[in-house]
Amino acid sequence: MTASHDPQLLKGVLSLLLLHLLAERESYGYEVVQRLQEAGFTDVLEGSVYPALTRLERDGRVTTRLVPSPSGPARKYYRLTPAGWQALRAGSATWTRHTATVNAVLARPLPAAPDEEN
Amino acid sequence: MTASHDPQLLKGVLSLLLLHLLAERESYGYEVVQRLQEAGFTDVLEGSVYPALTRLERDGRVTTRLVPSPSGPARKYYRLTPAGWQALRAGSATWTRHTATVNAVLARPLPAAPDEEN
DNA sequence: GCCCAGTACCTGCCAATGTCAAGTAGTGGT
DNA sequence: ACCACTACTTGACATTGGCAGGTACTGGGC
Numbered sequence: 001m002t003a004s005h006d007p008q009l010l011k012g013v014l015s016l017l018l019l020h021l022l023a024e025r026e027s028y029g030y031e032v033v034q035r036l037q038e039a040g041f042t043d044v045l046e047g048s049v050y051p052a053l054t055r056l057e058r059d060g061r062v063t064t065r066l067v068p069s070p071s072g073p074a075r076k077y078y079r080l081t082p083a084g085w086q087a088l089r090a091g092s093a094t095w096t097r098h099t100a101t102v103n104a105v106l107a108r109p110l111p112a113a114p115d116e117e118n
Numbered sequence: 119m120t121a122s123h124d125p126q127l128l129k130g131v132l133s134l135l136l137l138h139l140l141a142e143r144e145s146y147g148y149e150v151v152q153r154l155q156e157a158g159f160t161d162v163l164e165g166s167v168y169p170a171l172t173r174l175e176r177d178g179r180v181t182t183r184l185v186p187s188p189s190g191p192a193r194k195y196y197r198l199t200p201a202g203w204q205a206l207r208a209g210s211a212t213w214t215r216h217t218a219t220v221n222a223v224l225a226r227p228l229p230a231a232p233d234e235e236n
Numbered sequence: 237g238c239c240c241a242g243t244a245c246c247t248g249c250c251a252a253t254g255t256c257a258a259g260t261a262g263t264g265g266t
Numbered sequence: 267a268c269c270a271c272t273a274c275t276t277g278a279c280a281t282t283g284g285c286a287g288g289t290a291c292t293g294g295g296c
Contacts (some may be wrong), residue, residue: 008130072243190272
């Protein structure tokens with residue numbers, strides 16, 4: 001069971017995850033994808049990450065610099081701006097509130113399901 | 119700062135919430151919207167809920183029946199099918215895994231932010 | 237010398253789904 | 267008559283993730 005993630009659940013969280021990873025340390029797109037996969041987001045692909053990074057840059061949450069690579073094309077390193085740090089804090093808070101609200105609903109008791117002993 | 123929910127965070131969770139609410143008891147769209155708002159999803163509007171309910175019906179997770187209302191047009195009551203109960207269980211499990219994975223990343227230590235005492 | 241694999245980035249088209257706004261209708265009060 | 271509340275529906279729109287493909291640089295095998 002690869003515990004495949006519902007793609008929709010990633011929405012809105014991906015940028016938050018990227019902010020956290022880049023807050024841990026400056027990184028480049030290709031590496032960020034690998035770090036996400038190691039973290040358990042096994043099906044996150046480049047086609048989702050690069051546009052998301054571009055959006056973060058467009059919104060002033062990260063800055064970039066190019067660094068030549070010893071094993072391929074130049075790497076574009078992303079680093080948080082102060083606005084990025086703030087967005088990370090705000091996003092984390094929103095995420096915490098949101099999950100708490102959802103969990104509160106999901107924790108409510110249910111009547112017995114119709115006997116479909118799964 | 120109405121602490122408004124990032125709209126994107128609702129994606130993929132709304133249908134799960136609807137399944138839970140309808141598992142608690144049969145309900146109709148207008149009432150479901152109110153129940154969601156009471157639960158803390160203050161900015162969930164009819165325009166999001168009705169299409170979501172329609173999708174659930176299309177996917178065979180709920181069935182509907184019309185009941186005349188004493189105070190307006192007929193109400194369309196939604197009730198979970200066995201497939202709906204199963205989707206609720208599966209969705210809850212996916213949600214739990216997903217939040218755990220996200221939280222594991224967000225819990226990782228960060229270096230100090232550049233001194234921008236906000 | 238050539239091709240291929242790995243590294244690294246970008247982009248376009250598509251699908252899913254929430255938001256906003258508006259419309260249709262039934263009921264009852266003034 | 268008009269208006270407010272109940273109740274459902276729909277359409278245009280924006281965001282964002284998935285997928286597929288394309289560009290380009292490095293180094294190794296043949």
